[in-house]
Amino acid sequence: MGKTDMNSASSSRKIRIYDRREFGRAAAAALTGAAAARPMPFFGAETPPPAPPLPGAQRRKQGAVYARPLGDTGLWLSELSIGGSPSPPPNVFLAALERGVNYCDTSPRYSQGKGEEGIGKILQGRRDQVYVGTKFTPTRDGVMNTADAIRQVEGSLKRLATDRIDLLCVHGARSEAEVLSDWVFEAMEKLHAAGKARFFGVSVHNTAFEFNRKLIECGKYHALLIPMNMYYDKKALGDNAAKGPEDLAAILKLAAEKGVGIIAMKTLAAGGLANVPTPDGVSPAQAKLRWVLRRPEVTSILNEMVTFEYLADDLAASAADLSPREEAWLRDNAAEGSRRFCRMCRTCEGQCPARIPVADLLRARMYAADYGQIARAKDLARRLRASERLRACTRCGTCEAVCPWRVRTTDLLGDLRSLLG
Numbered sequence: 001m002g003k004t005d006m007n008s009a010s011s012s013r014k015i016r017i018y019d020r021r022e023f024g025r026a027a028a029a030a031l032t033g034a035a036a037a038r039p040m041p042f043f044g045a046e047t048p049p050p051a052p053p054l055p056g057a058q059r060r061k062q063g064a065v066y067a068r069p070l071g072d073t074g075l076w077l078s079e080l081s082i083g084g085s086p087s088p089p090p091n092v093f094l095a096a097l098e099r100g101v102n103y104c105d106t107s108p109r110y111s112q113g114k115g116e117e118g119i120g121k122i123l124q125g126r127r128d129q130v131y132v133g134t135k136f137t138p139t140r141d142g143v144m145n146t147a148d149a150i151r152q153v154e155g156s157l158k159r160l161a162t163d164r165i166d167l168l169c170v171h172g173a174r175s176e177a178e179v180l181s182d183w184v185f186e187a188m189e190k191l192h193a194a195g196k197a198r199f200f201g202v203s204v205h206n207t208a209f210e211f212n213r214k215l216i217e218c219g220k221y222h223a224l225l226i227p228m229n230m231y232y233d234k235k236a237l238g239d240n241a242a243k244g245p246e247d248l249a250a251i252l253k254l255a256a257e258k259g260v261g262i263i264a265m266k267t268l269a270a271g272g273l274a275n276v277p278t279p280d281g282v283s284p285a286q287a288k289l290r291w292v293l294r295r296p297e298v299t300s301i302l303n304e305m306v307t308f309e310y311l312a313d314d315l316a317a318s319a320a321d322l323s324p325r326e327e328a329w330l331r332d333n334a335a336e337g338s339r340r341f342c343r344m345c346r347t348c349e350g351q352c353p354a355r356i357p358v359a360d361l362l363r364a365r366m367y368a369a370d371y372g373q374i375a376r377a378k379d380l381a382r383r384l385r386a387s388e389r390l391r392a393c394t395r396c397g398t399c400e401a402v403c404p405w406r407v408r409t410t411d412l413l414g415d416l417r418s419l420l421g
């Protein structure tokens, strides 16, 4: 079974650690520096401004953020969630909780279980303040059964030092066998009956409609964790749109009809546009987050909040709608940035004469080139035997030619070659 962090939140921001004294300055910068015309900062105050109008969405104040219902579960989650990989430090985590963030996402695959252990320690004495989501991974290569799945989840309960998971998800589902098999459903039913898991979801990296339709309509899942960012916007991408935008829109519509909640991942688009200059008043991260938050079907965004600066930036995104300047900046730059963002649809892999795992190699490149996480990139590259795979690559260009999103695979694989020396 692969042990990769496919589900981690994405970031276009270089990590800088703030201490608490800097928090106010970061918050003020996130809010006042972003747009002179925006409402006054609410960060640090107890009362946020009125929620921006969002036709079709239910929204209510929750501390310094807003919350939305998760499908038909009855849970209201903050629009921004905390957790992911890397895990936020405890002081940032606690500051987020104080401000109304009430959903935390993790996985036993994040830092080999240390992510769950860290969250378990932070939540001691605070478990009732937050909904906890984690994941389990049906195998792709070998045999697995109901008992294996239950054992995985019991390991998570122990590391999280809790008696229940609020949203238990299948991690990084690729095939129907991983998510629509009787043994998976049996595991879920047993865990629910024992009070160990309340609701269920699936994290997916492929926005193909048919696969997601089956997940939504099977009646077993309460939520989908799905990639969403401006690179799925048809208007923004123009001729680069391929089929994806229509599929994502159809998935959101069907999920809303069936009462299945949507939690967005990859909202910062793997660092896309990180080096594109912005006009005064535009915060790249806030623009990207607001692009997602303007969809009424979305409940919450999984995003990195590993510093106070990120936390302030993220919470500020919830306080105002996407501005015309932000939208124009995204629209003007999305088409080109899109060509450096792999959607992990794996269409190209079936056409590659050397059977190269293109999507996973591009993910290793993304960790290094976009996130600045060199050690993580090298670890993944080692597990993928990336050097060997790249030597087998004939540079025929087929992957780029067949990619429905016109991703510049040749350039991106070249980046990885340079990284690995």
Ligand code: SF4
Binding pocket: 341, 342, 343, 344, 345, 346, 347, 348, 349, 358, 359, 399, 402, 403, 404, 405, 406, 407, 409
């Ligand atoms: S490079 Fe293109 S075809 Fe290949 S997995 Fe990524 S998005 Fe899909």
Ligand code: SF4
Binding pocket: 351, 352, 353, 354, 355, 356, 358, 392, 393, 394, 395, 396, 397, 398, 399, 400, 409
């Ligand atoms: S360029 Fe390399 S990875 Fe792409 S299809 Fe050709 S052999 Fe495969």
